[in-house]
Amino acid sequence: MEKYSRWRDAGTGIQPFLPPVPPRTESSLLSTLSDAVHYIVGPIQGLIKLTLVLVLSLLYFLVNKVIGIIMVCVGPLARIWSRLWSTIFLRLILIASGFFFIKTETISLRRGSSRRSNNSGGGQQSTSKASSSSVQSGDIIVTNWTSYIDVIYLAYAYDPVFTQVYPQGKVRRIGFWKALRSCTKIPPPPLEEQEQEEQEGLYTLRELQQQAKENGWGPIVVFPEGTTSNGRALLKFAPVFNCYQPSERNGRFHVLAFRYEYRNLPPTYTVGNQFWHFCKLCTQFYNTLSVKRLANDDVPCNPAMTSSQEAADLASLAGKNATDDLVGGQLTVCLGNMSRLRKTNLSMMDKRDFLEYYHLRDKKSARKQEQQTIRNKKKK
Known part of the structure; x- marks a missing residue:
């Protein structure tokens, strides 16, 4: 976009602050069908994934933060507790995000x-x-x-x-x-x-x-x-x-x-x-x-x-x-x-x-x- 050209790096020609343009792909019957399925099914699965992420985020907050406040009194166990549930819940959130x-x-x-x-x-x-x-x-x-x-x-x-x-x-x-x-x-x-x-x-x-x-x-x-x-x-x-x-x-x-x-x-x-x-x-x-x-x-x-x-x-x-x-x-x-x-x-x-x-x-x-x-x- 020319209106943002002042933030184009002079040495590389790259505009690092603008969202990147998806790579061009050759159009074919298979890719067209895939795009059609994506437009139809995408919003539905997106809603399901988003719901899962919200539920997992709430559980992560309750288990890791609320109960974690109690674990702080135990000393070294607080770090182990936080590490354990961060590994479990955040990996599940990444999976739910695709x-x-x-x-x-x-x-x-x-x-x-x-x-x-x-x-x-x-x-x-x-x-x-x-x-x-x-x-x-x-x-x-x-x-x-x-x-x-x-x-x-x-x-x-x-x-x-x-x-x-x-x-x-x-x-x-x-x-x-x-x-x-x-x-x-x-x-x-x-x-x-x-x-x-x-x-x-x-x-x-x-x-x-x-x-x-x-x-x-x-x-x-x-x-x-x-x-x-x-x-x-x-x-x-x-x-x-x-x-x-x-x-x-x-x-x-x-x-x-x-x-x-x-x-x-x-x-x-x-x-x-x-x-x-x-x-x-x-x-x-x-x-x-x-x-x-x-x-x-x-x-x-x-x-x-x-x-x-x-x-x-x-x-x-x-x-x-x-x-x-x-x-x-x-x-x-x-x-x-x-x-x-x-x-x-x-x-x-x-x-x-x-x-x-x-x-x-x-x-x-x-x-x-x-x-x-x-x-x-x-x-x-």
């Missing part, structure tokens, strides 16, 4: 390496060195962000602490439900534009990591892009990793990449009505999600990264684009190479401007439509 199989694989970026494994169950890999090491409390999960489905999967797989990233590199701890809704929210403004009260509860990533480790909160999920894109490219990372040095080996990062395959409606979500998007997602017969995880010995700052030459190469690549956050630059290189997503020069602040412009156009359009309706009534 994500019957979730392909996961562990990837190594080293040349000549054959350490690559596949799994369709949606859990963590256990057939390679990288995946056999458990994700512990205080570990940091770094991933691209394309949809609220990403949040559900991460809560199912890890029961982590979610964070909201700020442009200056600070993070705020948020809950699962707020993380789901963050997809629809305008990214936060720079800290200097916020009130003093709004700046309370912000941490550097290292501070939050230390607290999570000491209190057993679970791993920390960081979406360094700070907002969702349409899954076609990576946005510029906020400088959340500038409190780490490339020479460190105790960062314990885990790098994941989400990718969706689709024929009609893309599960990626960047703008629009989130509930209506989910309703349409449920009308599809099935949805496909693949999750790639980078082998631990390829991840910067990890104890498993033993090759100093590889670390130096990463630092060199990162230094071309990151002067104040070298570790963030290294993670960008790793995530981009693993996911095969191109890096753009657009950031969460560009998404903020885009959403403000998008909502302003919506208001103007609604006002014009209302005025036209009034004129038509007067003519009658």
Whole structure:
């Protein structure tokens, strides 16, 4: 759309904030019949799926949150209780949403390496060195962000602490439900534009990591892009990793990449009505999600990264684009190479401007439509 051309990345030509266009497919009798069945049966199955999701969500809230408050008094059992029911209910919610199989694989970026494994169950890999090491409390999960489905999967797989990233590199701890809704929210403004009260509860990533480790909160999920894109490219990372040095080996990062395959409606979500998007997602017969995880010995700052030459190469690549956050630059290189997503020069602040412009156009359009309706009534 030309009216949004100012948010097209100059280097790649990609518009990462607009919903992606479904791929073109050759029309045939079979595909025509499939589309006809989808239009007829889709709304019915969508209503059934949506009902199941609502029931499962209510049960999840009651069992995991309400009863979980009582379990907090028991100490360590609270984490086990939350982890157990998150795994059960959130996987059922994903199945009810059409994500019957979730392909996961562990990837190594080293040349000549054959350490690559596949799994369709949606859990963590256990057939390679990288995946056999458990994700512990205080570990940091770094991933691209394309949809609220990403949040559900991460809560199912890890029961982590979610964070909201700020442009200056600070993070705020948020809950699962707020993380789901963050997809629809305008990214936060720079800290200097916020009130003093709004700046309370912000941490550097290292501070939050230390607290999570000491209190057993679970791993920390960081979406360094700070907002969702349409899954076609990576946005510029906020400088959340500038409190780490490339020479460190105790960062314990885990790098994941989400990718969706689709024929009609893309599960990626960047703008629009989130509930209506989910309703349409449920009308599809099935949805496909693949999750790639980078082998631990390829991840910067990890104890498993033993090759100093590889670390130096990463630092060199990162230094071309990151002067104040070298570790963030290294993670960008790793995530981009693993996911095969191109890096753009657009950031969460560009998404903020885009959403403000998008909502302003919506208001103007609604006002014009209302005025036209009034004129038509007067003519009658």
